[in-house]
Amino acid sequence: MKHDITIVGGGVIGLSIAYYLKKKAPDLDIAVYEAKYIGYGASTRNGSHIRVHFWSEPNVVFAIKSRKMMLSLAKETGWNPTPYIGGYLWLIYDEDTYQAYKHTNRDIWSKYGVAVEFLDPEEVIERYPYLNPGKLITGVLGVQDGKIHHDFVTYAYAYKFKNMGGKIYEYTPINSIVLEEGRIRGVDIGGKIIESEKVIVAAGAWSKSLMESIGITLPLTPSRKELSVLEPVNFFIKPLIIDMRPSSRGLYVCQTPRGEVMGSVDYPEVQGVYEFNNTIKYLSTYARAVIRLIPALKYLRVLRIWSGDYNVSADHSHIMGRDDEWPDGLYVATGYSGHGFMMAPYTGLLMSEYIIEDKIHPDMEPFLPTRFKEGRLVKEMMVIG
Amino acid sequence: MDGDDPPPPKPLSIKLLENEVYAFQKSLKFKRPRGLRNLTWWGSERINLKTGYNINPNIVDEEFLDEIKLEKIGGITSKLVWIMRRRLGAGFYHNTLFRNSLIWKIFSSMLTKFLPYPYPDMSQAPVDKYPLQIYIDCDVLIVGGGLTGLTIAEELSKYIRNIVVLDGDQKGFGGYAAFLDSTNRNLKNLYNKLRKKGVKIVNGGVFQGFLEDGYIAYKYDTNQTIRIDSDVIIIATGSYEIPPLYENNDIPMTISLTTLLKLVMGYSITKLKKGILIGGMGDLIPALETLKKKGVDLFLVYRNKIPEKLRRFLEEKGIQYYENVYRISSKGRERVEYVTIVDEKGETLNIEVDFVAYSPIVAPDKEVVAQLGIKYVFDTRLGGYVPMHNLYGEIGPDLNFYIAGSAGGYIPIEYISDYAIITARYILNKIYGKGEGYESSASTLMNKIKETHPEIYEGLNSLDAAYRNNRSYEFVGWEKPPNIFHGDPTKIFVCFDMDILYSDLIHMYKDLGIWRMEHIKRYSGLGTGICQGRDCQLNASIIINNLSGKSFLDIGRFRARFPVIPQTLISLAGVET
Numbered sequence: 001m002k003h004d005i006t007i008v009g010g011g012v013i014g015l016s017i018a019y020y021l022k023k024k025a026p027d028l029d030i031a032v033y034e035a036k037y038i039g040y041g042a043s044t045r046n047g048s049h050i051r052v053h054f055w056s057e058p059n060v061v062f063a064i065k066s067r068k069m070m071l072s073l074a075k076e077t078g079w080n081p082t083p084y085i086g087g088y089l090w091l092i093y094d095e096d097t098y099q100a101y102k103h104t105n106r107d108i109w110s111k112y113g114v115a116v117e118f119l120d121p122e123e124v125i126e127r128y129p130y131l132n133p134g135k136l137i138t139g140v141l142g143v144q145d146g147k148i149h150h151d152f153v154t155y156a157y158a159y160k161f162k163n164m165g166g167k168i169y170e171y172t173p174i175n176s177i178v179l180e181e182g183r184i185r186g187v188d189i190g191g192k193i194i195e196s197e198k199v200i201v202a203a204g205a206w207s208k209s210l211m212e213s214i215g216i217t218l219p220l221t222p223s224r225k226e227l228s229v230l231e232p233v234n235f236f237i238k239p240l241i242i243d244m245r246p247s248s249r250g251l252y253v254c255q256t257p258r259g260e261v262m263g264s265v266d267y268p269e270v271q272g273v274y275e276f277n278n279t280i281k282y283l284s285t286y287a288r289a290v291i292r293l294i295p296a297l298k299y300l301r302v303l304r305i306w307s308g309d310y311n312v313s314a315d316h317s318h319i320m321g322r323d324d325e326w327p328d329g330l331y332v333a334t335g336y337s338g339h340g341f342m343m344a345p346y347t348g349l350l351m352s353e354y355i356i357e358d359k360i361h362p363d364m365e366p367f368l369p370t371r372f373k374e375g376r377l378v379k380e381m382m383v384i385g
Numbered sequence: 386m387d388g389d390d391p392p393p394p395k396p397l398s399i400k401l402l403e404n405e406v407y408a409f410q411k412s413l414k415f416k417r418p419r420g421l422r423n424l425t426w427w428g429s430e431r432i433n434l435k436t437g438y439n440i441n442p443n444i445v446d447e448e449f450l451d452e453i454k455l456e457k458i459g460g461i462t463s464k465l466v467w468i469m470r471r472r473l474g475a476g477f478y479h480n481t482l483f484r485n486s487l488i489w490k491i492f493s494s495m496l497t498k499f500l501p502y503p504y505p506d507m508s509q510a511p512v513d514k515y516p517l518q519i520y521i522d523c524d525v526l527i528v529g530g531g532l533t534g535l536t537i538a539e540e541l542s543k544y545i546r547n548i549v550v551l552d553g554d555q556k557g558f559g560g561y562a563a564f565l566d567s568t569n570r571n572l573k574n575l576y577n578k579l580r581k582k583g584v585k586i587v588n589g590g591v592f593q594g595f596l597e598d599g600y601i602a603y604k605y606d607t608n609q610t611i612r613i614d615s616d617v618i619i620i621a622t623g624s625y626e627i628p629p630l631y632e633n634n635d636i637p638m639t640i641s642l643t644t645l646l647k648l649v650m651g652y653s654i655t656k657l658k659k660g661i662l663i664g665g666m667g668d669l670i671p672a673l674e675t676l677k678k679k680g681v682d683l684f685l686v687y688r689n690k691i692p693e694k695l696r697r698f699l700e701e702k703g704i705q706y707y708e709n710v711y712r713i714s715s716k717g718r719e720r721v722e723y724v725t726i727v728d729e730k731g732e733t734l735n736i737e738v739d740f741v742a743y744s745p746i747v748a749p750d751k752e753v754v755a756q757l758g759i760k761y762v763f764d765t766r767l768g769g770y771v772p773m774h775n776l777y778g779e780i781g782p783d784l785n786f787y788i789a790g791s792a793g794g795y796i797p798i799e800y801i802s803d804y805a806i807i808t809a810r811y812i813l814n815k816i817y818g819k820g821e822g823y824e825s826s827a828s829t830l831m832n833k834i835k836e837t838h839p840e841i842y843e844g845l846n847s848l849d850a851a852y853r854n855n856r857s858y859e860f861v862g863w864e865k866p867p868n869i870f871h872g873d874p875t876k877i878f879v880c881f882d883m884d885i886l887y888s889d890l891i892h893m894y895k896d897l898g899i900w901r902m903e904h905i906k907r908y909s910g911l912g913t914g915i916c917q918g919r920d921c922q923l924n925a926s927i928i929i930n931n932l933s934g935k936s937f938l939d940i941g942r943f944r945a946r947f948p949v950i951p952q953t954l955i956s957l958a959g960v961e962t
């Protein structure tokens with residue numbers, strides 16, 4: 001067996017790349033290898049939020065285009081990702097953060113039509129009477145942000161790619177990348193070498209170790225996050241709410257259009273690749289923080305809980321493309337931190353242009369892996385989903 | 386159950402049944418009327434269980450209780466959506482119509498306005514007190530106080546002091562065996578004896594699962610979290626019945642055999658005079674005997690040929706039966722009123738009933754152990770998906786967790802006690818270096834099983850061998866699965882929470898090529914409701930296996946997630962770490 005292009009990882013990133021590649025070059029033999037099932041990594045475990053509010057310009061630009069693609073995905077793939085644009089609401093408790101939002105708005109957001117409303121505490125309570133926000137300074141509302149069903153996006157790409165003749169191998173892990181004379185020869189699967197012109201590593205939290213095995217170090221730190229869903233109740237929490245009190249430990253909470261209340265805290269901190277377990281620490285910390293913010297939730301019951309990895313890069317922005325010093329034919333798309341789902345459509349499109357036409361789009365340029373050695377970081381402070 | 390204590394308060398569901406309200410549950414997604422199906426514990430509606438209950442007494446208000454009346458269930462939006470969804474399939478929102486973003490926007494905002502749930506109590510008062518957590522610190526924790534759990538506790542208590550039995554029932558002991566004439570008395574004595582002996586039996590406590598930094602249980606009657614510190618944990622959670630697939634299997638008063646026994650024996654509900662029992666594997670005889678004594682008139686329906694021993698029993702007792710049944714359908718509004726049965730030759734029979742009971746497949750209740758992420762085999766002789774373990778219940782040589790009794794695969798009831806004793810002796814020997822040998826009693830038992838139930842003997846041996854070789858296997862012995870009947874697939878429910886129909890699975894497989902359980906869950910939401918796949922996952926895999934011929938191990942099962950039953954946030958907030 002032999003492929004033109006092999007993609008390591010059947011997450012939303014790998015599948016989006018696969019789909020756009022196949023669309024651009026239907027005659028190429030393109031294969032996705034997935035160690036478990038489609039979406040096993042972060043792609044089926046995330047909070048499924050999309051936003052255009054980033055703190056660095058390249059991310060804002062990227063996110064706006066990705067959002068647009070996301071919203072027309074139903075027509076593109078035949079799967080409706082069921083968007084619900086309910087907004088993001090940041091609850092801000094200290095002056096510095098408040099000022100930082102003001103500056104970002106002035107310097108970046110206003111330039112690109114990224115809308116924000118600054119709400120004073122009374123307004124917050126009036127609009128969101130279920131909140132018990134404590135000593136709030138201000139609420140920042142971003143109305144263009146919202147939720148999209150993450151599974152539908154991941155699976156839409158997978159099934160569409162397959163229907164166009166693409167190959168997906170589930171439960172087929174790639175042991176290693178095989179090199180020959182300074183270029184890619186293929187991949188090792190179960191001790192057998194499958195030849196391939198090009199290999200794209202989109203293996204989420206596992207990318208770091210895979211790249212390290214061929215001597216390439218990427219500045220990545222996987223970080224496990226836990227999430228839970230409460231039983232459904234009538235819809236009353238419209239935006240995703242982010243409580244920025246340090247004592248709330250990065251609490252965010254939202255309600256899905258089917259009524260389930262979903263949320264998380266940034267605790268405990270577990271770095272590295274571990275089993276997708278859960279902890280009592282998370283449950284009790286989350287319960288306390290979310291009950292403090294929304295007392296109405298106190299008697300709601302936890303239906304299920306799970307965990308997944310943020311694959312955090314040194315500057316919290318994703319890494320896509322290649323470094324010319326790498327073996328020929330090797331590409332990556334990884335390090336999406338807490339926002340890889342929303343960036344997936346545009347990533348797929350730009351990577352396919354790059355791989356097939358060797359064209360580096362200006363929107364992609366800032367995210368090349370070479371930025372770390374060149375000191376051109378895309379510092380992104382806003383990491384939550 | 387215990388002579389000294391006052392009886393526990395009647396659960397809401399029982400009060401409703403007594404008042405002839407049958408459709409008091411609703412499906413999660415489309416608010417379809419439902420009644421109880423698998424009533425696992427006393428006081429069940431406080432916690433939902435494996436049923437798809439969505440009555441949370443903490444947020445139930447008068448209005449909501451009022452709404453429980455069938456006429457009000459649903460509401461116009463739910464009904465419209467349901468009609469649409471029925472025509473367009475489970476993934477109806479992927480239909481061309483909804484791919485238009487404007488239409489979707491209008492539709493989704495309408496949906497959020499009319500979700501079929503109550504609001505929580507919106508009072509703003511900050512919460513300053515949480516329920517205190519309970520500590521259990523013991524040598525051995527036994528999860529499940531049924532025949533297996535109590536027998537093990539008795540055997541262990543000969544050598545070990547600090548034993549705790551955790552049972553989901555608010556009172557009493559276990560599931561099936563506790564309500565059979567033949568075993569009820571022994572169990573009652575055993576229960577009292579153990580309590581006198583100092584074995585701690587905690588009722589109303591559900592073991593929720595294994596978390597990385599500890600294990601917790603939930604005492605739902607007092608809304609408290611239990612922190613557990615135990616050297617050994619024995620999982621004796623028993624088995625439960627998988628709902629059969631036939632036309633209109635969602636109408637209220639379609640219940641598991643164990644639920645029927647509980648209602649009749651445990652709650653003395655007298656309105657259940659006449660019904661059919663859809664049987665398959667399992668110990669029907671002691672249940673039939675018990676129910677007959679109570680004057681319940683049963684008509685046995687069998688998908689396949691009735692086994693000889695059972696047939697002799699039925700004829701001797703004059704119980705009517707129907708075998709090789711091809712098609713069933715129920716009719717009724719607030720509850721099943723009659724059932725139509727068609728055999729393979731097309732002969733038809735209408736039976737008026739008060740209920741439909743079922744016990745076609747008795748599957749191990751492995752939700753707790755599934756969280757440990759151990760391997761599975763698929764063996765129809767043992768009830769479908771079975772966690773890997775050896776004959777004695779060991780699930781890993783270095784793990785201090787064990788599976789006991791029918792939680793590890795179907796065991797005929799007459800052997801449950803002996804089997805439990807062997808597990809107990811194995812644990813005593815291996816961990817404490819105490820007690821009698823287990824090997825000779827094990828081989829005696831296996832020989833007995835071989836004589837009376839050769840299939841199960843084979844199953845247990847294959848499982849044991851698989852464990853030793855660390856290799857999974859698949860055994861599918863059903864010619865015709867005992868739980869699938871012919872009928873209009875748009876009227877057969879597979880997932881009762883998310884309203885997924887047989888026809889949806891056909892559509893997913895045939896039109897979209899979706900067949901892995903993980904994909905099915907993601908596409909349709911199957912198994913993401915309150916039952917979390919307990920009721921529907923095996924059925925869905927049987928259907929896919931039938932449609933595609935793919936193996937059960939390839940079809941796979943989705944990961945079991947904490948918690949076993951839904952647990953309130955406030956009870957978790959009080960937990961110290």
Ligand SMILES: Cc1cc2nc3c(=O)[nH]c(=O)nc-3n(C[C@H](O)[C@H](O)[C@H](O)COP(=O)(O)OP(=O)(O)OC[C@H]3O[C@@H](n4cnc5c(N)ncnc54)[C@H](O)[C@@H]3O)c2cc1C
Pocket residue numbers: 008009010011012013014033034035036037038039040041042043044045046047048049050172173174175202203204205206207210225226227307308309310311333334335336337338339340341342343384385
């Ligand atoms: C709790 C949580 C909440 C989040 N919330 C949001 C959010 O709201 N919005 C948002 O945009 N993003 C969110 N994210 C981030 C987002 O989920 C990820 O950035 C995104 O899914 C990354 O996709 P991926 O395809 O790169 O990685 P993954 O989805 O992890 O896919 C990588 C795949 O590679 C496979 N693989 C690994 N090694 C091999 C190998 N050797 N051979 C074959 N296959 C292999 C893995 O099995 C895996 O399936 C969240 C993440 C988490 C954990």
